[in-house]
Amino acid sequence: MSRDVKAHVGKEITIRGWLHKKRLLGGLNFILVRDRAGVTQVVVEDEAEIEKLRGLHIGTVLEIVGKVHDEERAPSGAEIRSPKIKITVAVTEESPIEIDKPLSHKPDNLDTLFDNRVIGLRNLQERAIFQIQSKVLEAIDEYFHQNDFTEMNTPKLLAGATEGGAEVFKLDYFGKEATLAQSAQFYKQMMVGVFERVFEINPTYRAEPSATTRHMTEYITIDAEMGFVTFEELRNFAGGMLRHIVEKVWQDCEPQLKMWNAAKPELADPIPSMPMLKIHELYSKEHGVDTTAEDDLRPGEEKWISEYAKKNLGTEAIFVTEWPVSSMKFYHKVNEENPKVADRSDLLFRGVEIATVPMREHRYEVLVKQLKEMAKGDPEAPGFKYYLQAFKYGLPAHGGFGWGLERTVEKLIGLQNVKEATLFPRDINRLTP
Numbered sequence: 001m002s003r004d005v006k007a008h009v010g011k012e013i014t015i016r017g018w019l020h021k022k023r024l025l026g027g028l029n030f031i032l033v034r035d036r037a038g039v040t041q042v043v044v045e046d047e048a049e050i051e052k053l054r055g056l057h058i059g060t061v062l063e064i065v066g067k068v069h070d071e072e073r074a075p076s077g078a079e080i081r082s083p084k085i086k087i088t089v090a091v092t093e094e095s096p097i098e099i100d101k102p103l104s105h106k107p108d109n110l111d112t113l114f115d116n117r118v119i120g121l122r123n124l125q126e127r128a129i130f131q132i133q134s135k136v137l138e139a140i141d142e143y144f145h146q147n148d149f150t151e152m153n154t155p156k157l158l159a160g161a162t163e164g165g166a167e168v169f170k171l172d173y174f175g176k177e178a179t180l181a182q183s184a185q186f187y188k189q190m191m192v193g194v195f196e197r198v199f200e201i202n203p204t205y206r207a208e209p210s211a212t213t214r215h216m217t218e219y220i221t222i223d224a225e226m227g228f229v230t231f232e233e234l235r236n237f238a239g240g241m242l243r244h245i246v247e248k249v250w251q252d253c254e255p256q257l258k259m260w261n262a263a264k265p266e267l268a269d270p271i272p273s274m275p276m277l278k279i280h281e282l283y284s285k286e287h288g289v290d291t292t293a294e295d296d297l298r299p300g301e302e303k304w305i306s307e308y309a310k311k312n313l314g315t316e317a318i319f320v321t322e323w324p325v326s327s328m329k330f331y332h333k334v335n336e337e338n339p340k341v342a343d344r345s346d347l348l349f350r351g352v353e354i355a356t357v358p359m360r361e362h363r364y365e366v367l368v369k370q371l372k373e374m375a376k377g378d379p380e381a382p383g384f385k386y387y388l389q390a391f392k393y394g395l396p397a398h399g400g401f402g403w404g405l406e407r408t409v410e411k412l413i414g415l416q417n418v419k420e421a422t423l424f425p426r427d428i429n430r431l432t433p
């Protein structure tokens with residue numbers, strides 16, 4: 001592989017990969033060959049070998065045999081000279097985009113970027129986004145298993161929109177109406193009664209008619225639930241996961257992070273919390289508006305309080321707490337000391353919410369009451385009946401979170417749109433590639 005080339009200076013080696021760049025300029029002829037580890041520079045001097053490359057384009061699959069020489073200016077610090085070139089798959093059509101230089105991520109170029117995603121991902125900088133994402137997933141998996149969680153996979157075809165709202169995809173299921181899962185919410189709570197601590201990393205579907213930098217119709221959610229936990233312990237666990245992700249990524253992905261000039265986040269331990277009303281008051285005072293009656297944060301407030309936290313609290317992440325009961329889900333827990341707010345928090349990171357981190361109502365009678373009053377739900381309906389069984393036969397105090405993978409990667413790298421951190425984005429306008 002390309003990363004090992006320098007270790008073989010003075011030896012003849014064989015490499016296999018894709019033609020990534022070609023410069024045949026008479027006196028200076030070289031190519032870059034890409035493999036899964038990076039690129040290798042190959043200097044081509046023999047005219048017969050140069051002729052093999054005539055008319056071939058980026059993406060041609062090659063096998064190169066040659067001797068390794070030190071060369072500090074080469075990408076790996078060494079290069080192959082006097083190669084013997086074997087063309088294993090010839091590409092004779094020019095690529096629709098140039099992948100040997102950075103691709104534009106300006107808002108007006110995103111459609112072009114995504115239309116050519118299949119080829120564009122071969123760009124080393126684009127590929128780096130998803131190498132980082134892979135490491136984020138590795139860190140998350142590692143953190144859960146270090147804390148004795150059991151991984152699960154729950155159904156994504158459901159009998160109805162049990163969580164309420166109109167943001168569901170409906171489909172015909174052998175003559176019955178089914179929906180795609182909005183989350184793993186009910187199942188992960190059920191499984192607290194089995195494993196106590198569970199997680200899954202799977203797609204989530206929301207029929208949300210939003211064309212913003214924050215929303216997609218399909219995305220990856222890290223769902224977790226843990227029993228016998230307090231609200232403070234739950235927030236500390238979630239904050240610990242973000243810190244673990246950052247340390248793992250900055251330890252293992254230095255070359256990829258450098259491609260994007262990514263700055264390592266400043267994170268407090270523990271990550272601080274601030275009531276929503278206080279954020280409204282601070283923001284209103286700063287901007288000369290009044291948001292104190294609103295039951296959610298505006299996107300501008302999320303960005304502003306994140307900047308405030310970095311400047312005044314030394315952290316780029318903060319929990320928003322004390323959400324008004326008027327905005328809570330029926331399965332959330334009302335605060336026992338202040339019945340006007342719910343035991344819910346949102347984790348903001350670099351200006352955007354990456355996770356919702358609430359406690360759940362675990363008492364069967366209270367949950368049934370909230371289901372009827374808040375969601376107008378029928379406890380005997382198939383979508384609720386089996387969910388409620390778990391509570392009827394004993395669930396402890398528990399809480400969890402739904403955490404957006406792509407938003408996390410977007411903010412770690414410093415991108416401006418969640419779709420940039422998605423292999424093949426899906427939104428209201430895009431179903432391909």
